Amino acid sequence: MNDKLATPSLLAPKVALITGITGQDGSYLAELLLDKGYVVHGLVRRSSSPNTGRIAHLLQPDGAAPPRLFLHEGDMSDGVSLMRVMATVRPDELYNLAAQSYVATSFDAPDYTAETDALGPLRLLEAIRTLGLAQRTRFYQASTSELYGDALESPQSERTPFAPRSPYAAAKLYAYWITVNYREAYGIYACNGILFNHESPRRGAEFVTRKITLALSRIACGRQGTLQLGNLDSLRDWGHARDYVAMQWLMLQQRQPRDFVIATGVQYTVRQFVDCAAAELGLTLAWDGGGVQERATIAAIAPTSVAAAHCRLGQLVVRVDPAMFRPTEVNALLGDSGDAMQRLGWAPQCTFSELVGEMVRSDLAQVRAEPAPARAAIHHPV
Ligand code: NDP
Ligand code: GDR
Numbered sequence: 001m002n003d004k005l006a007t008p009s010l011l012a013p014k015v016a017l018i019t020g021i022t023g024q025d026g027s028y029l030a031e032l033l034l035d036k037g038y039v040v041h042g043l044v045r046r047s048s049s050p051n052t053g054r055i056a057h058l059l060q061p062d063g064a065a066p067p068r069l070f071l072h073e074g075d076m077s078d079g080v081s082l083m084r085v086m087a088t089v090r091p092d093e094l095y096n097l098a099a100q101s102y103v104a105t106s107f108d109a110p111d112y113t114a115e116t117d118a119l120g121p122l123r124l125l126e127a128i129r130t131l132g133l134a135q136r137t138r139f140y141q142a143s144t145s146e147l148y149g150d151a152l153e154s155p156q157s158e159r160t161p162f163a164p165r166s167p168y169a170a171a172k173l174y175a176y177w178i179t180v181n182y183r184e185a186y187g188i189y190a191c192n193g194i195l196f197n198h199e200s201p202r203r204g205a206e207f208v209t210r211k212i213t214l215a216l217s218r219i220a221c222g223r224q225g226t227l228q229l230g231n232l233d234s235l236r237d238w239g240h241a242r243d244y245v246a247m248q249w250l251m252l253q254q255r256q257p258r259d260f261v262i263a264t265g266v267q268y269t270v271r272q273f274v275d276c277a278a279a280e281l282g283l284t285l286a287w288d289g290g291g292v293q294e295r296a297t298i299a300a301i302a303p304t305s306v307a308a309a310h311c312r313l314g315q316l317v318v319r320v321d322p323a324m325f326r327p328t329e330v331n332a333l334l335g336d337s338g339d340a341m342q343r344l345g346w347a348p349q350c351t352f353s354e355l356v357g358e359m360v361r362s363d364l365a366q367v368r369a370e371p372a373p374a375r376a377a378i379h380h381p382v
Contacts, residue, residue, distance in 0.1 A: 012039070013068075017089050019043040019076065019124070020097030024202045025142070027054035029095060029245040034058065034068060036249075041070045041089045043082075043098060054202050076120030077112070086127040093252050094128070095140045096121050099172075102206055103146060106168035107327055117171035118178075125182040125190065134188045138252045141179040143192040144172050145237070145263070145333045155336035158194065158261050165328040180259070189257045193248055196263035196335040199355060200241040201362035208270055209238065209359065213277050217363040219317060220281040222310030223370070226317060230324030232271040232294060235332040239264045240350035240358075250344050263335020264348045274318060276353060280360040282307050285317060292322045306364065 016033050020026040021042030033040050044052065052059065058069055072088070074081035076098045086094075099117045100106065106113040121141055128137045148156045149163035164170045176192050183190040203210040208229070218224035239262075247262045268276075271287065274296065278285050282305025285296040296318035301308050340346045350358075 013037050014092045015039045015041065015089060016093040016095065017041045017043065017085070017091035018095045018097060019120075020095075020099065020142070021071070022051050022054055023097060023101070024054065024200060024204065024241050025198075025245055025248070026095075026097050027058075027202055028200070028242050029097070029248060030055055030058055030069065032245055032249060038093075039068050039070075041072060041085075041091065043074045043076075043085060044071045045075045045098075046073055076117075076123070077115040079123040079126075082120075082123045083127050083131075086124070086133070087131055090131070090133060091137055093138045093140070094124060095142075095248060095252075096124055097142045099142060100168070102204070103166050103168045103330075104206075104326055106166050106171070110167035113167050114171045114174075117168065118174035121175040122178050125178060125188065128188055129182065129186050134186050137188070138257070139179065139182075139188060139190040140248055140252055141175055141190065141192045142248075143176045143179075143194045143259070144169070145194060145196040145261075145335060146330060147173055147176060147194065148333065149330055150332070154332065155263075155265065155334040156261065157336040158259055158339055165330050166326070169330075176259075183257055189252070191251050191257040192259040193244075193251055194259060194261045194335075195244055195247075196237040196239065196261070196333060198239045198241045198244040199359065201359050202241065203359070208234075209273060209356075210363075212270075212274055213356070213359040213363045214367075216274070216277050216281055216283070216317070217360060217367045220283065220305070220307040220310060220364070221367050223367060226319050227274075228319050228321040228324065229270065229274075230321065230326070231329055231331075232269060232274075232320065233331070234270050234329065235267045235334070236270070237263045237265065237267045237333050237335045238273070238352060238355060239348050240355050243348045243350055247340065247344070247346050250346060254344070258343070260340040260344065261335050261337050262340055262346070263337050264352070265335060265337060266352060267332065267334045268352060273356065276356045277360050278317070280357050281305060281364070283311065283317070292320050294318075294320045306368075 072085045146169040147162040149165035199209040215227035282302030284300035286299035
């Protein structure tokens with residue numbers, strides 16, 4: 001961790017601070033900003049085991065950061081640490097990506113989720129204001145399509161009313177409005193990216209896309225039995241994280257701060273995601289039953305696929321587990337990025353099938369590299 005920095009000269013490169021640099025988006029954004037010549041600072045929270053795996057390739061082999069990447073210990077729930085890091089770095093651009101980002105967990109930890117996702121952004125904005133950085137630091141807030149809840153209109157745009165359906169979404173709603181308020185009240189260049197779901201091989205394993213690509217890769221290699229899922233009918237607008245972090249940067253380069261929806265404009269069900277991932281592995285699935293009885297079995301196996309050696313026709317692959325349904329669900333999300341396309345010239349590059357293919361290939365390689373599971377010890381009764 002490096003908290004002692006020289007004051008930048010007039011010719012110095014731009015300085016960015018990324019909270020959540022160890023997460024999916026933070027790692028892609030750090031790559032992008034380093035490529036653009038920025039000095040990048042990242043907020044990292046204390047952990048009892050390493051949490052810098054996603055940015056390990058950006059660090060020197062001994063764990064020390066190269067000269068343009070600096071890590072600082074701090075926590076979104078601790079205003080003192082945030083104030084200290086902000087006073088040290090005095091960034092030109094502050095990307096607030098840190099959050100308790102798993103919707104399901106927010107029902108179990110609503111208080112912590114609000115601390116991190118609602119009050120955390122307030123603490124950063126207040127640091128900008130009280131440190132006299134209002135005219136210097138541009139602020140990006142990671143807002144979310146979860147703000148729309150079960151929206152009354154589809155697709156959802158910057159003008160669609162919000163109706164949050166989880167403690168996560170309610171906390172992010174506060175963060176959205178406090179960002180707008182600090183922009184209007186103090187003239188801070190602060191804006192919200194209302195991002196729809198975006199995935200990648202670096203996605204956390206608990207999110208449904210990665211859970212599916214990892215489990216099906218394991219099943220294809222004979223390393224896992226069935227995959228248990230919740231609501232298969234849920235509709236999401238899934239894009240690639242690399243495309244979306246490019247937009248986060250673009251939003252801070254405009255003359256005026258403005259909030260934008262970022263999405264692909266195409267939606268699929270969780271079931272369709274499963275089918276697409278299975279097809280990548282050479283498996284065709286047959287679905288039967290409905291609701292909590294729904295199941296998928298193997299209807300066909302491509303003869304040259306990895307699965308051909310480990311799977312059999314009729315094998316149960318997916319089963320619904322009622323425990324995985326949420327107390328309140330967001331059933332359907334579909335974004336309208338017309339404003340971003342028109343004003344920022346942005347368009348997503350990666351299609352749904354390319355995204356699924358990249359995730360499956362990455363997980364298959366990971367599973368194949370894992371050591372074979374040890375055989376269970378046989379217990380001999382005496
Ligand atoms: P991840 O869950 O992959 O990353 C979250 C990051 O926040 C991690 O670096 C995590 O650290 C850090 N973090 C969590 N809690 C704290 C804390 N208390 N103090 C400091 N750091 C903390 O999320 P994504 O990269 O997918 O998403 C980035 C942001 O965008 C999040 O705010 C998310 O809510 C939002 N978002 C994401 C979307 C998506 O589809 N991915 C869509 C819309 C919005 P650690 O590595 O130690 O866990
Ligand atoms: P989401 O992502 O809640 O949209 O939030 P997630 O992948 O967790 O769920 C997507 C949909 O799939 C359904 N689902 C399951 N989800 C999980 N995790 N596990 C399952 O087994 C399962 N079965 C069905 C869910 O019910 C849901 O409808 C993500 C996060 O990145 C947020 O931080 C971000 O703000 C939003 O996307 C936009």
